[in-house]
Amino acid sequence: MNAAAATARRPWVRILLAALAAIVLIVAPLALPPFANQTLVRIGVYAVAVLGLNIVMGYTGQVNLGQIFFVGLGAYVTAYGVNHGWNILLVFVAACAVAGVVGLLVALAAARLGGLAIAMVTIALPIVGVPLAKRLSEFTGGSQGISARFTDAPDWSGLDNDQWQFYIVLVVAAAAFLLARSLVRGKYGRAFAAVRENEAVAASMGISPYRTKVLAFTIASIFGGASGFLYLAAVQYTSPETLSFGHSISLLAAMVIGGAGSIAGSLLGGAYYVFVPQLTNAIDPNLTTVSQGAILLAVLFLLPGGLVSVPRVVRRLTRRTGAGRSTGRRSSAGPVRETSQQTAPAHRPVPDDALEGHEQTERQDGP
Structure with a gap:
């Protein structure tokens, strides 16, 4: 994951992706209905x-x-x-x-x-x-x-x-x-x-x-x-x-759902403005407003940063899962190391204070 993220940050990768996106956008209208x-x-x-x-x-x-x-x-x-x-x-x-x-x-x-x-x-x-x-x-x-x-x-x-x-x-x-x-x-x-x-x-x-x-x-x-x-x-x-004014509120909702403070989020907001009304009308035209409000609330609770924050949330969850697995491995290997330490013979060094006390006793008992 870290290697892929580092590769994606390289300038030549970004230039290549931008060029690929430009080619797709130029060719797409010639092939689409x-x-x-x-x-x-x-x-x-x-x-x-x-x-x-x-x-x-x-x-x-x-x-x-x-x-x-x-x-x-x-x-x-x-x-x-x-x-x-x-x-x-x-x-x-x-x-x-x-x-x-x-x-x-x-x-x-x-x-x-x-x-x-x-x-x-x-x-x-x-x-x-x-x-x-x-x-x-x-x-x-x-x-x-x-x-x-x-x-x-x-x-x-x-x-x-x-x-x-x-x-x-x-x-x-x-x-x-x-x-x-x-x-x-x-x-x-x-x-x-x-x-x-x-x-x-x-x-x-x-x-x-x-x-x-x-x-x-x-x-x-x-x-x-x-x-x-x-x-x-x-x-x-x-x-x-x-x-x-209703269209103005829809634009505001599109900005929030796409991602406030994000250039890419604006593009996602434009897609939301176009697709979601069509989807809600296809489901039930009488509940279009209610459905759009429910979608807005769901995004606000689950993705406060908007749809543009989905990759960041996925990376965070992946790191937590990986950290949890590594912690589990350490905890399972812990008792084995403790048992080996308990069964091994103890060779504790004699403190320097004890040696000094022993030497003083020998001097007192000597001739």
Whole structure:
């Protein structure tokens, strides 16, 4: 086990595994059926949203219950730009920028708050966003929603639409995960961790908790806008329902179950967001909410670190089992050694004090 873990930590092994994963992801859409590609596309969409939520909550410890608002905002900006003939790269930049600016404005006001206060501010985002989207029908299509079709595969690619969508989501999601990994492993990641652990200690180290919170919230908003762009690329339609508070809670549950404070956990959270509702609906549509709550409680009790902690838990259990077996062998061999010591003849050395006393007695008894 230790040798395998040491081998896995070597740089060339990691590079080889990353290259293998990249090859699989590039080749997979060419071999998979359309339904499988669409499922993987949806996982990528929500994995980016969970990733943004993980940065602000998992790494920085700041409450954010309104991440779905920025996903919906990015989707609306994307639909508006596509329907008005904008360049697709400009549409993507606009979706991220608008979500980031709105997130910055919210963070500037909310980052000084704490506890329930900031929770209430973020809860208000989707609650206000739904009626606002219905009223701004000129931009959002009102209650009917708005559609935008821009991910049809070009003729020169020779790909089907589901394959083209897969590659769009793959490029954006891969860039988002690489950026987040670089972010949390650098100086900003250390600042996030310091603020999460203790704001007073972070301030004494020269780290501004306020600026760090604003930065984390703004980055999470940008990731939400990118997820909204991908959502419209995959679904090609959005409505006020996209902004509903229930979806925000589902994103939060996906982050916790995947693994808070983990890049890989965000990907697992995206898979949970897509697969678990389908599973619970297949079992009993009337008990979908109850089933998802039971799954959440089970993971919290059995795997507090989320699904990403499963390998660590398995290694821990394996070490305990191995230690228990070795202890059992020692305890079974112990009595044998004790018996051999008891049956062997005793050859105890004479203490030096006794020899000195014997020599004094001989001098006294002598002539």
